[in-house]
Amino acid sequence: MKVLVTGGTGNVGRAAVERLVRHGHTVRVIGRRANTVIEGAEYRQCDVTDLDELIRVMDGIEAVVHLAAIPHPSKGSGPEIFHINCDGTYHVYEAAAIHGTRRVVTASSINAFGYNFGIKNFDLLYFPVDEEHPACTTDPYSFSKQVTEAIADYYWRREGISGVCLRLPAVYEVNAGGETYFYRFADNVARGVARLLDLPDTERRKRADDLIRRFEALRVERAWERPGGGRSPYDDLDAALMFGRSNFWTSIDARDSAQAIEKALLAGYTGSHPLFVNDRYNMVGVDSETLLNLFFPEVEGRKKSLQGDETLVSIDKARALIGYEPEHSLPTGDLFPKRR
Numbered sequence: 001m002k003v004l005v006t007g008g009t010g011n012v013g014r015a016a017v018e019r020l021v022r023h024g025h026t027v028r029v030i031g032r033r034a035n036t037v038i039e040g041a042e043y044r045q046c047d048v049t050d051l052d053e054l055i056r057v058m059d060g061i062e063a064v065v066h067l068a069a070i071p072h073p074s075k076g077s078g079p080e081i082f083h084i085n086c087d088g089t090y091h092v093y094e095a096a097a098i099h100g101t102r103r104v105v106t107a108s109s110i111n112a113f114g115y116n117f118g119i120k121n122f123d124l125l126y127f128p129v130d131e132e133h134p135a136c137t138t139d140p141y142s143f144s145k146q147v148t149e150a151i152a153d154y155y156w157r158r159e160g161i162s163g164v165c166l167r168l169p170a171v172y173e174v175n176a177g178g179e180t181y182f183y184r185f186a187d188n189v190a191r192g193v194a195r196l197l198d199l200p201d202t203e204r205r206k207r208a209d210d211l212i213r214r215f216e217a218l219r220v221e222r223a224w225e226r227p228g229g230g231r232s233p234y235d236d237l238d239a240a241l242m243f244g245r246s247n248f249w250t251s252i253d254a255r256d257s258a259q260a261i262e263k264a265l266l267a268g269y270t271g272s273h274p275l276f277v278n279d280r281y282n283m284v285g286v287d288s289e290t291l292l293n294l295f296f297p298e299v300e301g302r303k304k305s306l307q308g309d310e311t312l313v314s315i316d317k318a319r320a321l322i323g324y325e326p327e328h329s330l331p332t333g334d335l336f337p338k339r340r
Contacts, residue, residue, distance in 0.1 A: 007068030126301030192241030
């Protein structure tokens, strides 16, 4: 298959391009930098906000993987995020429609759900969270990903372009610079949970409630929209603990994000579909009901029973639609047992 990849030099893009090339696809990568060399792939300089140039570079392409985006609310103003993430996505789908390309796989985000970066809390109805759960976006980045999914829906209705919008959580690379960075975050989350679980019941409840109140105060302050994104969840134990909570302790190995991308390109389906794709386990290695009782005691609804440290964000739809099945899991260090 002849595949165009936007944003092919990021951590998700690198893994996707490597897998697609290894499996015999012809890959053309576009990006804003000049003179970039990507082993096994063709590279062309192109900005996704330039529709005319996109139309030119998409000539002869059978399918598109759209990954180019501003990845965090602290990386740009609201208008900048909307321009790159939403205008850019519209242009990608429009260029695909002009060329008759009928399969586009797009990187959405777990944040299209709206819970993590949003400036307002909202009530969760049940766990595990799935694609049917109502979303509530109140920050520019999360809203841009919600709009991205709406653009994909529009082009399915209008032009018959099928595809999925992959709701990716935190993506980590093994044997890359980001591994140590993300592993430090995951270790801090695990240590924070272990510290809470060691407390007596009354003190544990009081401490957890205090952490949640402090996190909700940061929402109101729009802390993650400021340059730097507020307190670092990588070096601050409490911040790590609450960022783990607000993302429901999800993560994905970049190799599994690449697996999901390729399977979404090749699977036999029609329509436009948002899909959560993540690890099958929570990142802490703790029983998921224990985490919910500690951090979400008010959410009593269950879409299905949770087994052990099973993920709190369902990947059942991705399993059914594209055959996604995680092949890699985050090791949980010395605090909790290693994964299977």
